[in-house]
Amino acid sequence: MKQDKFKRIVIKFGIVFFIVMLFLTYFSKTIDNLLLPKVKISDVMTGSLSEYPDTMHTHYLLPLSSVISSEEVYVINTLENGDITVSSVSVNICGSDDLYYEVTSDFLFSDMQVVYMTSKEISDGDRVYIEEGE
Amino acid sequence: MKKIIKYIFLLLITAIFLFPVVFMIACSFMSSSQISEMLDFANGEYKNLNMIPEMFSLEQFYQVFFRRPEYLLKFWNSVIVTFPTVIGQVVVSSLAAFAFAKLKFPFRDKLFFAYIVLLILPLQVTLVPNYIILDNMDLLNNFLAIILPGTFSAFGICLLRQSIKYIPDSSIEAARIDGASYFKIFTRIILPQIKSGLVTLTLLCFIDNWNVVEQPLIYFDNSTMYPLSIMMSEIGNSDYGIIFACGVMFMIPALIIYFYGHRDIDLSFSDSEK
Numbered sequence: 244m245k246q247d248k249f250k251r252i253v254i255k256f257g258i259v260f261f262i263v264m265l266f267l268t269y270f271s272k273t274i275d276n277l278l279l280p281k282v283k284i285s286d287v288m289t290g291s292l293s294e295y296p297d298t299m300h301t302h303y304l305l306p307l308s309s310v311i312s313s314e315e316v317y318v319i320n321t322l323e324n325g326d327i328t329v330s331s332v333s334v335n336i337c338g339s340d341d342l343y344y345e346v347t348s349d350f351l352f353s354d355m356q357v358v359y360m361t362s363k364e365i366s367d368g369d370r371v372y373i374e375e376g377e
Numbered sequence: 378m379k380k381i382i383k384y385i386f387l388l389l390i391t392a393i394f395l396f397p398v399v400f401m402i403a404c405s406f407m408s409s410s411q412i413s414e415m416l417d418f419a420n421g422e423y424k425n426l427n428m429i430p431e432m433f434s435l436e437q438f439y440q441v442f443f444r445r446p447e448y449l450l451k452f453w454n455s456v457i458v459t460f461p462t463v464i465g466q467v468v469v470s471s472l473a474a475f476a477f478a479k480l481k482f483p484f485r486d487k488l489f490f491a492y493i494v495l496l497i498l499p500l501q502v503t504l505v506p507n508y509i510i511l512d513n514m515d516l517l518n519n520f521l522a523i524i525l526p527g528t529f530s531a532f533g534i535c536l537l538r539q540s541i542k543y544i545p546d547s548s549i550e551a552a553r554i555d556g557a558s559y560f561k562i563f564t565r566i567i568l569p570q571i572k573s574g575l576v577t578l579t580l581l582c583f584i585d586n587w588n589v590v591e592q593p594l595i596y597f598d599n600s601t602m603y604p605l606s607i608m609m610s611e612i613g614n615s616d617y618g619i620i621f622a623c624g625v626m627f628m629i630p631a632l633i634i635y636f637y638g639h640r641d642i643d644l645s646f647s648d649s650e651k
Contacts, residue, residue, distance in 0.1 A: 250637055257633040261456075264626075267442050268449040275443040 279372040280363035282329070284319055284356040285309065292338050292345045303334075303351055304343040309359040310334065317358040317365060318351070319373070329358055331367045401624045403428040405437050409618035412437075416617050437622035448608060448623055455604035456630075457520050458593070459586040462527035466582045467575060470533025475563050477534065478541035479549055489538070495531040504595060511596060522596040527586055533578050540574035541567055576638035583634050587627075 267274075291302045309316050314336060317329040334346040358365070365371060404412055407430040415426060441448050476482070477489050495503075507526055508517075516522045544567060552562045568575070588606050597603060605627055609620060635642075 246640055253633055253637045257630075257637070260629055260633065264449065264452060268446065268453060271443045271446040271449060278443070 276372045279370055280361050280365050281374045282317075282319075282358045282362070282365070282371045283360040283374050285359050287318075287351060287353055287355045287357055289353050290345075292340055292343065300347045301353075302337060303346050303348070303353070305334070305346055305357055306359040307339065307342065307344060309357040310336065310344050310346070316346075316351070317361075319356040319358065319371075326370055327373060328368055328370050329365055398628070400428055401621050401628075403430065404618075405621035405625045406430045406433055406435070407618070407621075408432060408434040408436050409440075409616070412618045412621070437618045438625075440616075440619050441622045441626060445619065448605065448619070448626075450601070451603060451605040451608045452626060454520075454602060455587060455606060455627075458523050458589060458604050459583060461520075461524045462586045463579055463582045465524065465528030466530055466533045467579055469528055470530075470537050470578060471568065471571070471575065472563070473534045474537035474541050475567050478538045479544075479546070479567075480559070492531040492534055496535055500591060504591065508595060517596055518598055518602065520602070523586070523589060523592045526592075527582075530582075533582060536578050536581075537571060537574050540571040544570050573641040576641035580631075580634055580638060580642060584631060587631055 285306050288304045289301055290304045292304070305316060311317075313333075315331045315333050318332050320328045320330055322328060332348060332350045334344075334348040334351060336344050336346050338345040358371070361371070404415075407415075411431050477485060477492075503526075511517050511522045511525075516525070548566055549562055552566055557565070589604060590606055590610070593603050593607055605623065609623055609627065
């Protein structure tokens with residue numbers, strides 16, 4: 244009698260185990276993405292806000308919200324395994340208007356993408372999930 | 378005093394056998410940094426080899442279950458390879474064993490001798506002929522390449538034949554006189570009496586196929602078809618931490634089957650001792 248009860252428990256555990264494994268197999272990526280900070284990104288544009296641009300350095304225009312207080316921006320890196328991470332890059336602010344900061348940086352390039360909105364606080368090296376921008 | 382020494386000796390043996398499993402479970406709850414630090418093999422020894430996590434962490438399980446779904450797919454490859462093989466082998470072996478043990482037909486014993494020879498042959502000997510046959514049947518890169526040879530394995534037949542042999546012929550003859558067909562005799566008289574043998578075969582066959590390594594490597598070109606047993610040996614090259622969580626995941630189905638049938642298995646071994 245006691246043995247039958249134990250067997251029933253084992254069977255139930257087995258069924259639950261396989262159902263959980265099946266569920267995780269189908270939804271693991273979805274769950275992982277749900278747990279990641281969601282970010283919106285924008286391409287780094289070259290350009291200047293002033294009428295007489297400095298030709299010595301390349302100037303970039305970045306959305307106001309992409310530059311954090313310490314004059315840093317987060318740029319997107321895609322790793323070999325497909326993971327998307329962010330890394331911080333320091334920038335020098337040269338000017339701004341209602342929409343953009345004009346910046347210069349030795350570590351910023353025109354093919355990069357910067358984070359301008361995030362659902363959670365992010366730090367250097369964090370994995371993120373890119374949401375489609377508006 | 379003798380009894381105490383005996384128990385201490387048994388406890389030591391048990392601890393030695395259980396150590397790898399306990400170590401694996403303990404490591405699965407460590408952070409990846411602790412594991413990589415611990416398994417840093419330098420100057421001929423491991424640094425800080427311990428079994429207690431500095432900080433309890435589910436990071437390894439998170440990696441396996443959420444970040445690396447390929448391991449879950451490999452788990453299902455193992456299930457696809459193992460479960461049909463086990464079911465097939467139990468069905469085929471029990472029917473064949475019944476025939477070898479209780480039915481009379483020409484060359485029965487010689488045929489069974491051939492089966493015993495097949496059992497003695499190492500797996501590696503039959504790999505190449507199996508490969509050629511499977512190639513001709515166009516079954517390479519197909520899960521059936523592992524399922525079919527496993528289903529018709531000689532081991533199960535030999536194991537169950539021994540169990541069926543101990544069933545008295547008189548009960549079968551009585552059933553025949555009452556008009557029972559051989560199939561009815563098999564299902565109503567033989568199967569209930571060899572339950573412990575069937576459970577033992579299920580467990581042994583399950584472990585054999587769950588840990589399969591050689592056949593997938595030879596029969597499958599596509600690595601996405603590899604079962605988890607192969608991936609377990611490859612994970613070590615890239616990430617030590619994940620191997621422990623994968624190991625725990627890999628162990629659970631075998632434990633479930635053992636816990637379900639352990640009384641029957643113990644019974645079959647104790648019966649054979651008598």
